[in-house]
Amino acid sequence: MAVPQLNAPLCASPPVPTVGIRHVDLPHNERFVVVGNHLAQHDRLSLTAIGLAVHIQSLRTGTRISVKKLAERFPEGEDRIADALNELERYGYLRRTRVRLPSGQLITTTESFNNPPAMRVRAPGQPVPVPRREAPPPSVEPPVPDPVAGPEPVPLRQQDGPRPRPTTEHPRPTPPRPVPAALLADLRRHDPRLLLSERDIGRLAPAVDAWLERGVAPDAVRRTLTAALPAGKLHRPAGLLRYRLTELLPPPLPAAPPSAPRPDPFQTCDACDLAFRAPEPGLCSACATAAVLMAS
Incomplete structure (x- = not known):
């Protein structure tokens, strides 16, 4: 009969689980996008x-x-x-x-x-990025933009020491467009209950911009937002305005029909004083025909 060794372990210790996330990566061969x-x-x-x-x-x-x-x-x-x-x-x-x-x-x-x-950080002289060509480009292409402001690039990992923390700027918030923002801020002059915060104006400005793009005058947009308001206190004026801007958005203007050609103005015949239409003064058709016969 075999005698167990005294210094042998009684049981094997379980594997230590990985702390934090563990990535299981497989390569993408189609339908993927690279994100930095x-x-x-x-x-x-x-x-x-x-x-x-x-x-x-x-x-x-x-x-x-x-x-x-x-x-x-x-x-x-x-x-x-x-x-x-x-x-x-x-x-x-x-x-x-x-x-x-x-x-x-x-x-x-x-x-x-x-x-x-x-x-x-693109240096001068480097080629401008080329837009994708998976699908036909839109009918109107704006000019190639200048380099836009963004976060500072993250430094590469250093082999001799720890990676420094990236330093980023604090860009100022982009203000809404002047015309929609001014129109929304001016609503409180027509009804004090339509007092909006800067955040509400920034959210509603794109919807007002859609009305202006469809040829609606600013006064017409203002009348739509201020007409027939419910009585009493407005608990959510921004929500009411958003509903009207979304549900009452008019369709785009149709293309203008081609104008009919204008007729020639009236002229007075130099020989018989008869009124006739012609681009320039001169003889009417009968007098012009008689003048040709007489000349021949």
Whole structure:
């Protein structure tokens, strides 16, 4: 009979679990987008803004996005999506520009920047980033933007010591556009109950901008927002205004029909004083025919 050794362990110790997250990485061969850590680990963007930036960067060129379309796609709602878009625009990941078409219509173009730190440190003479070409570009292309402001680039890891903490600037919030902001701030002159905060004005300004892009005069927008208000105290004036701006948004103006050609003005015949239409003064058709016969 075998005698167990006295110095043998009675049982094997369990494996020590890994502390923190453990990554299980597999390569992507299709349908993927490259995202930098300057966005994924941004220390000032909200989680909603970071996720929305990743979604926008994964879209094909020419895809139309707006607060309303994104709210239909995601459950966050228009307010949180509008705030996230403002954050991305503030830190250089997004740029929205108003462009006038040859027909006179105003549209808003959106540009997505996947690497604002690299654009900030781009030396003069380097080639300008080329936009994606997965889909046909939109009908109106704004000029290539200058390098936008964004977070400072994260220094590379040093082998001889710990990585220094990145230093980031504190950019100022981007103010809303002058005309929509002034229109919303002026509503309290017409009704003191429509007193809005700066945050409410920043959220409602894109909706007012949509009305102006469709050819509605600022006075007409103001009348729509202030007419037939309910009696008593307004507990959420911003919500009421947002509902009217969204539900009462008029359709775009149709293209103007081509104008009919104007007829030639009346002229007086130099020979018989008969009135006839012609581009310039001279002889009527009968007198012109008689003059040709006499000359021949």
